[in-house]
Amino acid sequence: MKRLISQVVFLVIAAAVFGVARNEVAPGGIDWVGDWEQRDSVIAAVQDNPEALPPSAQPDDPPFINLPQAVEKFEAGAIFIDAREPEEYAAGHIEGAYRLPFERFDEFWPFVEPEIYDDKDKDFVTYCSGAECELSLFLARHLRSLGYKNVFIFFGGWTQWQDHGGPVASGEPDSQQQS
Amino acid sequence: MAFLKNDWVLLGIRLIVGGFFVYAALDKIGNPGEFSRIVYNYRVLPGSLVNAFAIFLPWLELFAGMALIIGTRTVGSAAVITGLMAVFIIAVTSAVARGIKIDCGCFTTGGNGARQVGLPLIIQDAVLLVLSLWIWIQGAGRWALDATSRTRKVASREEVLSASEA
Numbered sequence: 001m002k003r004l005i006s007q008v009v010f011l012v013i014a015a016a017v018f019g020v021a022r023n024e025v026a027p028g029g030i031d032w033v034g035d036w037e038q039r040d041s042v043i044a045a046v047q048d049n050p051e052a053l054p055p056s057a058q059p060d061d062p063p064f065i066n067l068p069q070a071v072e073k074f075e076a077g078a079i080f081i082d083a084r085e086p087e088e089y090a091a092g093h094i095e096g097a098y099r100l101p102f103e104r105f106d107e108f109w110p111f112v113e114p115e116i117y118d119d120k121d122k123d124f125v126t127y128c129s130g131a132e133c134e135l136s137l138f139l140a141r142h143l144r145s146l147g148y149k150n151v152f153i154f155f156g157g158w159t160q161w162q163d164h165g166g167p168v169a170s171g172e173p174d175s176q177q178q179s
Numbered sequence: 180m181a182f183l184k185n186d187w188v189l190l191g192i193r194l195i196v197g198g199f200f201v202y203a204a205l206d207k208i209g210n211p212g213e214f215s216r217i218v219y220n221y222r223v224l225p226g227s228l229v230n231a232f233a234i235f236l237p238w239l240e241l242f243a244g245m246a247l248i249i250g251t252r253t254v255g256s257a258a259v260i261t262g263l264m265a266v267f268i269i270a271v272t273s274a275v276a277r278g279i280k281i282d283c284g285c286f287t288t289g290g291n292g293a294r295q296v297g298l299p300l301i302i303q304d305a306v307l308l309v310l311s312l313w314i315w316i317q318g319a320g321r322w323a324l325d326a327t328s329r330t331r332k333v334a335s336r337e338e339v340l341s342a343s344e345a
Contacts, residue, residue: 019237
């Protein structure tokens with residue numbers, strides 16, 4: 001029993017020492033106490049539907065819209081932009097959505113920008129997988145910073161769209177050459 | 180079931196379980212920010228503890244996994260791994276029970292296309308728990324750095340007995 005305890009304590013201390021050291025020294029370290037609780041309260045204040053929002057939502061973010069609002073935008077001809085990975089886009093996406101993976105933005109933006117540049121004043125709707133995915137939020141913030149004023153975030157995303165049975169498509173986008 | 184005490188079987192179990200843990204730890208160590216978000220998404224820990232946990236846990240996984248593979252501090256590392264598997268199973272089960280769809284954060288922090296929590300994951304975790312528990316009870320066997328004689332095995336059995344009495 002004593003051996004068990006001493007071995008466990010050894011492993012725990014070793015992990016703590018290396019964990020602290022790596023976090024302090026190596027790049028990409030994080031704060032010891034995150035602002036998660038603050039995020040929770042911000043989220044609760046931002047919208048009536050707190051569980052449908054990403055953890056990092058801020059009060060000055062582009063507006064979040066729910067499924068009925070997204071359907072309304074879709075029918076009104078808003079431009080939908082898919083922030084997920086290309087493989088996920090190929091497997092299925094909202095009909096007519098552009099492919100613009102946020103994590104590979106610089107790579108795909110040159111193919112998307114010429115398509116939407118003249119429509120800057122239109123409504124844009126970003127989405128990703130759904131709850132707990134934040135790519136749509138990051139993409140919306142970025143698009144707004146590029147001068148697209150009317151960006152909305154459909155945070156229910158692909159999951160809710162599918163459940164709802166909205167129009168979908170799969171495969172590569174028609175107009176974008178990049179694969 | 181005598182083969183379960185075979186030294187080669189014990190070695191195999193250690194390599195599998197330890198390998199899982201080392202592999203699982205590496206991506207998390209490289210991406211603490213992403214991993215902290217995954218921990219947060221489970222909504223199990225208080226927000227103030229999320230980051231410290233995300234910094235500490237992968238290293239515990241790494242060291243416990245390495246120790247189990249090499250066969251040093253076997254009792255301790257097997258106990259740690261058994262305990263962690265129990266914690267993971269509880270966390271995943273509670274996520275599934277609450278109906279939240281999240282990435283499990285098991286082997287990759289990448290998010291997209293990563294595994295989501297669900298029954299297959301719980302079963303996999305349960306198998307790992309049983310395997311590590313067996314090493315905890317049985318010891319590392321002969322092919323281990325610090326267990327070259329049978330006395331180790333006897334010692335670990337006695338420990339288990341005394342632990343169960345306590």
